[in-house]
Amino acid sequence: MEERQSDDGTVFARSVAEPDVFTIIFDRHYRSVYGYLSRRVGRVIADDLAAETFIRAFERRSSYDPAAERALPWLLGIAVNLLAHHHRSEGRQFRALAAAGSRAASSGGETAEELDAASSEQLVAALEQLDEYDREALLLYVWGELKYTEIAGVLGIPVGTVRSRLNRARRKLRRALNPDDENVVQLRHAGGKNG
Amino acid sequence: MADELDLLKNLGRELVGPDEEGVRRSRELLRQRIDLARRDTTEATAQGDRAVTARRPKLRWSLAIGSLMLLVGSALGFGLGSSLTPSGSAGVTFVGFGFLPEKNWNVMQSGTLDEAGKARAIAANVPIDLRDGLGGTPPLATLRSLPARGVLIFATFSPRGDPNEDDDYPARRSPLRLQHAERLAATNEASPLRRLSRYRLLAGIRGYNVDARIYFGEREPSSQALAAADSQLGRLAVAADRVTIRVQPTIVSSRGPTVSGSVSSGRAGEDVKIQAKDCGLDFFRVVGGAVTEEGGGWSTWYWQQQITTTLRAVWNDETSAEVLVRKRAYVGIQRRSAGRFEVRVFGRSVWRKRVFIQRFDRRLGTWRAVKSVVLTEDSGGTALATFRVALPKGSPIRAVFPRSQSGPCYLAATSHTLTT
Numbered sequence: 001m002e003e004r005q006s007d008d009g010t011v012f013a014r015s016v017a018e019p020d021v022f023t024i025i026f027d028r029h030y031r032s033v034y035g036y037l038s039r040r041v042g043r044v045i046a047d048d049l050a051a052e053t054f055i056r057a058f059e060r061r062s063s064y065d066p067a068a069e070r071a072l073p074w075l076l077g078i079a080v081n082l083l084a085h086h087h088r089s090e091g092r093q094f095r096a097l098a099a100a101g102s103r104a105a106s107s108g109g110e111t112a113e114e115l116d117a118a119s120s121e122q123l124v125a126a127l128e129q130l131d132e133y134d135r136e137a138l139l140l141y142v143w144g145e146l147k148y149t150e151i152a153g154v155l156g157i158p159v160g161t162v163r164s165r166l167n168r169a170r171r172k173l174r175r176a177l178n179p180d181d182e183n184v185v186q187l188r189h190a191g192g193k194n195g
Numbered sequence: 196m197a198d199e200l201d202l203l204k205n206l207g208r209e210l211v212g213p214d215e216e217g218v219r220r221s222r223e224l225l226r227q228r229i230d231l232a233r234r235d236t237t238e239a240t241a242q243g244d245r246a247v248t249a250r251r252p253k254l255r256w257s258l259a260i261g262s263l264m265l266l267v268g269s270a271l272g273f274g275l276g277s278s279l280t281p282s283g284s285a286g287v288t289f290v291g292f293g294f295l296p297e298k299n300w301n302v303m304q305s306g307t308l309d310e311a312g313k314a315r316a317i318a319a320n321v322p323i324d325l326r327d328g329l330g331g332t333p334p335l336a337t338l339r340s341l342p343a344r345g346v347l348i349f350a351t352f353s354p355r356g357d358p359n360e361d362d363d364y365p366a367r368r369s370p371l372r373l374q375h376a377e378r379l380a381a382t383n384e385a386s387p388l389r390r391l392s393r394y395r396l397l398a399g400i401r402g403y404n405v406d407a408r409i410y411f412g413e414r415e416p417s418s419q420a421l422a423a424a425d426s427q428l429g430r431l432a433v434a435a436d437r438v439t440i441r442v443q444p445t446i447v448s449s450r451g452p453t454v455s456g457s458v459s460s461g462r463a464g465e466d467v468k469i470q471a472k473d474c475g476l477d478f479f480r481v482v483g484g485a486v487t488e489e490g491g492g493w494s495t496w497y498w499q500q501q502i503t504t505t506l507r508a509v510w511n512d513e514t515s516a517e518v519l520v521r522k523r524a525y526v527g528i529q530r531r532s533a534g535r536f537e538v539r540v541f542g543r544s545v546w547r548k549r550v551f552i553q554r555f556d557r558r559l560g561t562w563r564a565v566k567s568v569v570l571t572e573d574s575g576g577t578a579l580a581t582f583r584v585a586l587p588k589g590s591p592i593r594a595v596f597p598r599s600q601s602g603p604c605y606l607a608a609t610s611h612t613l614t615t
Binding site for chain 1: 199200202203204206207210211212214217218220221222225226228229232233309330375568595597598606607
């Protein structure tokens with residue numbers, strides 16, 4: 001019970017001498033890691049990569065900084081490295097997401113959901129066009145639900161660079177969604193999460 | 196119009212939740228890895244105890260005293276390490292790499308090999324900065340504030356066995372001497388370490404490669420500082436008395452892994468046996484062997500791996516750590532006649548498992564499942580099935596053997612692509 005209440009850093013530190021404790025990390029973060037991976041490469045590959053992420057995390061647990069209370073950014077960092085070998089799968093997954101949006105929009109309706117579905121198709125197309133570094137930062141922010149500082153840690157870049165990449169990525173997505181809107185130049189800053 | 200971030204957040208939301216089978220399988224794989232690590236820790240402790248007990252009558256007094264000092268030193272090192280490094284990393288079982296204790300010197304050492312097969316130790320005649328650890332990089336925080344009379348030695352230990360790497364580490368005997376070290380060029384003027392002088396000493400000792408970096412707090416170290424470094428290098432000990440193993444890669448498909456390692460005697464011509472325990476079995480069997488080269492390194496190729504396997508090396512009565520080598524299943528697909536195909540999976544216990552047939556949807560640019568096929572025929576280590584698919588001519592198809600079907604003894608696999 002005590003372990004359940006410990007922060008991730010403490011659990012990692014303990015797991016070096018008591019490997020069994022590492023299952024707490026799995027229980028806490030598997031779903032988040034899987035969710036991030038499945039959106040990027042689909043369920044079949046995500047199954048393998050999520051398992052591999054936790055095995056690698058376990059093997060490298062002694063290098064985890066125990067001062068870091070939340071392990072999710074570190075785990076997603078491993079997952080991002082594993083994803084580097086699956087660019088093609090990721091491209092296919094994006095196109096599948098776009099097609100799903102397209103099918104939903106094909107009914108020609110005007111409900112909010114249908115309009116959103118049409119936008120999704122444009123959004124995914126724009127997502128594919130993004131510079132891969134900008135896309136990585138954006139997806140860690142939106143799908144990984146990481147803070148700016150955590151993204152900086154995962155990608156090994158300054159927080160300011162994270163901000164500029166996110167701003168650039170959002171601007172391009174907004175343009176893709178509003179191609180006729182001349183006023184879409186600068187986005188408002190995302191509030192709340194930017195630690 | 197919804198905000199682009201909200202749209203993105205909702206995209207693929209239905210994919211976020213894993214199915215219970217996937218969670219269970221991932222947890223099982225992790226559990227296997229944890230069990231392996233736990234056994235390593237237990238065996239290392241037992242071997243360390245046995246080695247100390249068995250060797251003592253044969254040792255000369257000087258070596259006996261040295262071993263005792265090393266143990267005390269490790270305790271001191273860990274005592275200090277505990278206050279400097281995360282509590283978890285200080286709890287690793289000591290095996291025998293590091294510096295013997297000396298007054299006015301601070302030591303931080305890992306004591307045993309980490310997952311990457313390396314051990315590290317730092318010794319300094321100044322306090323070691325709290326921010327420095329035993330990762331792969333030198334202790335930069337301490338080095339940045341190293342005073343003029345300061346000396347710091349950062350040593351990395353790794354098992355011999357890779358001939359290309361071993362060539363750089365000439366065989367030497369303890370104690371190591373500063374006179375064998377090479378002076379490195381000064382860092383560039385922009386570096387915060389530019390005022391330091393640096394030396395590097397490479398040595399192959401008792402089956403291990405030692406890479407010692409010696410730093411002085413001034414560009415021209417005083418004779419006292421040089422003498423202090425020389426003396427501390429002499430207290431660097433490689434006390435492991437066992438056989439090591441390294442396996443690359445640890446995920447294999449058709450070709451097996453290269454297995455290498457070292458024995459602590461450092462002698463050529465020693466026989467090392469390779470033992471394997473296949474997934475699902477609870478005993479090891481001898482699957483190969485190797486003979487050591489000068490310096491104690493050995494290397495071989497384990498070509499016959501057919502299933503996820505645990506490997507270890509045995510030399511005399513010593514057993515190395517165990518390494519899990521995962522095997523990817525092999526799935527093949529071929530056309531038997533028009534619209535009729537055969538799929539086969541090589542591996543143990545794959546009969547009655549299910550293979551998923553996918554076709555490539557050019558419009559969507561993605562693979563889509565068209566049917567699943569049960570492997571109903573067994574042909575001695577190969578399970579196969581024939582099936583029909585009615586698809587437009589020229590459609591690319593492939594077979595996928597997912598982890599949900601491959602079980603814990605194989606990784607998932609995908610066949611090559613055929614066209615209908």
